[in-house]
Amino acid sequence: MEDALTVHRLHFAFTVTFHYIFPQLTMGLALLIFLLKTIALRRGDEHYNRAARFWAKIFGISFALGVVTGIPMEFQFGTNWSEFSKAAGGVIGQTLAMEGVFSFFLESTFFGLFLLGEKRLGPKGHWVSSLMMFLGSWLSGYLIVATDAWMQHPVGYALSPNGQFQLTSFWALVLNRWALWQYSHTMLGAVITGSFTMASVGAFYLLSRTHEDCGQLFIRLAVIVGVIAAFLQLFPTGDGQGTMLARYQPTTLAAMEGLFETQEGAPLAILGQPDMVNRRLDNPLIVPKALSFLTYRVWSAKVDGMDKFPPQDLPDNITLLYYSYHVMVGLGTMFIAVLLLSAWKLWRKTLYESRGMLWALLLSLPFPFIANTAGWITAEVGRQPWLIFGLMRTRAGVSPQVSAGNAWFTLIGFMGLYTVLAILFLFLVFREIERGPALEAKSA
C-alpha cells in the first residue's frame, strides 16, 4: 500500500470508527440519564438517583474518550485532506465551528457540573445539568451529521472561479433535508446502543443476583425506550434514508442492495455473496419485487442497477458496502425481535425471572455497536468515489504533500495509542459494573 490516497483513507476510517464507539454510547446514555433524573425528580424515588449516578460514571469514562478521540477528527480535515478543506472549508467549516461554539462549551461545562456538583446544585439544579448535557451532546451530533450530509447531498453553495465552494444559503446548509433524515436515523441508533448497554448490565445483575433492584430498573427503562427506538429506526427513518438514496444517490442504492441489473419489480436480497467477476449474487435469498416496493411504493417499479452507471461513478468497494448495509439491516431486525419479546415479557411481568431472555439481553451488548458502525460504513463507502457527492472525487481532496510514509507513521501511532485506550476503557467500565451502583452521592 504505497498509494498515499489509500493510507489517508484508512487513517480517517480507522480514527473515526474508533471514535464513534464512544459518542453513540454517550448520546444514548445522555437521554437515558436525563429520563432517570426526570423520574427521580417527579416521584422523589431515590432508586432512580442511584441509577443515574451509576450511569454517570460509565458516561464519564466514555465521554472522556469521546472527547480525546474526537479532536483528531476535526484536525484531520486539514492535515490529511487539505485540498478538500481549501475547496469546501468556507461551507462545512461553518457547521464544524458551530459544533465547537454551541455544543462543546455547553457539554464540557455541564458535564463537570453533573459529575461533581450533585450536592452543590441540589435536585433541581442537578436535573437541569443532566438536561443540558443531553441537549449539548445531541446538538453536537446534529452539527456533525449536517457536515456529513453536505458531503452526501451538497446544498446552498456556489462554485467560485478559483475552485472554492462558497456558501450561498446558511439555512439550506443547516436544514439540509438529508441531514434531517440522517440525524434521526443516527440518533435512534445511539439510543438503541444506550438501551442495550443498560439492559445488558441490568441482565448481568439479575442473572448474578446482585444489585437486583437496580438491575430491574435498568431493564425496565431500557426495554421501553429501546423498543420504541428500534421501531422508529426501521420506519420512518430507515425508510426515509432509502428514499433519499433512490432519488439522489442511485449508484449507492444499486451497489448496497447488490442489484447488478436494472429491472422492473426488482427483488430485495436478504442474503447472498456478490460475485464481482460474473456480476451476480451467489446463493441468493431474495424477496421478489420487494426492493421496487420499498423504494417507490409500487411493486413493478423500475430500479436502476449497477449496469446503468459508468464503472468510475460506482463506489470503489462494492462488496464492503453490500455487507455493511446487510449487517446493519440484519442486526436492526434482530433488535426489534429481541426488544419486542422483552417488552412482551415485561408487560406480562415475567421478564425478570426469564433466564433465557435475560441471557439474550446480556449477550446483545456488542451488536448495536456493530450495527451503528456498519451503518456509518454504508453511508461513507456508499458516497464513494465522491468526497462531495457529484462534485469532488475523493482522490482530488487529499493533502498532496503528505506522503504515504508520513501517513503510515501517524496511522500506526494512532493504532498503538487507541489499543491502549480500548484496554483502559474496558478495564474501567468492567470495574464500575463490578462495583455496582453506590449508595451515596459524591461531593465536589
Add this chain to the structure above:
Amino acid sequence: MGNIWFCLVALMLMVYVVLDGFDLGAGAVHLFVAKTDTERRQVIRSIGPVWDGNEVWLIAAGGTLYFTFPLVYASSFSGFYLPLMMVLWLFVLRGISVEFRTHVEGPIWTGFWDAVFSLASLLLAVFFGAALGNVVRGVPLDSQGRFFEPLWTDFRIGRETGILDWYTLLVGVAALCALLLHGALWVALKTENAVYERARRLARFAWFGIAILTVVVTAVTFRIQRIVPGNFSTRQWGFLFPVIALAGLLGVAWSLIRKKDARAFGSSCAYLAGMLASVAFGLHPYVLPASTNSAYALTVENAKAPEYGLRIGLIWWAIGMFLATGYSVFSYRRFAGKVSSAAEEQGY
C-alpha cells in the same frame, strides 16, 4: 470583514492560551510542587472541573479558522502534519490522565498517570511555542500555498529549515517557561500549605527565566522576521501591546513579593495576552508568512472565505460566544476558591 475575523481568531487563541495555559502549566509543575498523593490530588482538583472547557477554546478557534480562512487551515495543518499529530497524541494522553487518575486507587496507577499528565503537559507547552515560532519565522510556501516541513534538518534557519531550528526551539523554551510561571501562579492561587509554598518558590525561578527569555526572543524576532519591526514603526499605537505584556511581567514580580496571589495570576494573564497580541499585531496582514518568496505568503486578503459566509458567521459566532462566556463564568464561580486538601472528598 477579513480583518475583523483576523482579530477574532487571534482573540480566541489568546483566550485559549491564557486558560488552557494554566492547565498545561499546572501539569508541567505537578511533579515538582506536589509530592504526596493528597497534594497531587489538590493540583488535579484545581483544574479538574475546567480543563475540558478550556481545551474547547482551541477546538472552537480551529473551527473558526477553518470557515473564515480555509486556505490557512488547509495549508498550515497539512504542512505541520507530523508535529500536529504528535500534539494530538499528547492531548489524548493529557486528557485521559486527568480523567482516569481518580478511578483507581493505589500508588502504581496514580503514580503512572501523574507522570503521564506532567510530561504530556510539559511537551505540549514546548510544541505550542515551537508552532508559534514557525508561524512567526515563516514557512517554505510554494506558489500553490503548500509546504511540508520535516521535524528537523540542521537546526539552522534557511531554505531547508525544519519545524525545529534554534529559533523555534528558543520560542518553545520561552513558552514552557511562561506557562510554568502561569501554572505555578494558578496552583498557588488554588492551594494551601506545602503545595502553595512550593508553587510560589517555583514561580520566582520561572519569573527570572521568562524575564530573560522575553528580552532575548523579542530581540531575535525583530531580526528574523522583518514584517514585525515594519509594523511597529508604521503604526506606533501597536506599542500598547508590548507595554501591556511588560506591565504584566512587572506586575507578577510585584504581586509575588507582596503575596497577592490573585493579582499575580491576573498579571500573568495580561503578560500572555500582551505577548500574543504583539505577535498578531506584528504579523498583520500576514497570517502565514513565506520564507521562500513573500508573494506566496498567505494574507488576510488572499486567504479569507467569501463575504456571505463571513457575514453570517459573525452573527451566530457572537451569539455562541456570549453563551460560552456565560457558561465559563458560571462554571468558574461554582468551583471558585481554594480546593480543599481534605482527603475524604472524592472525585478530583
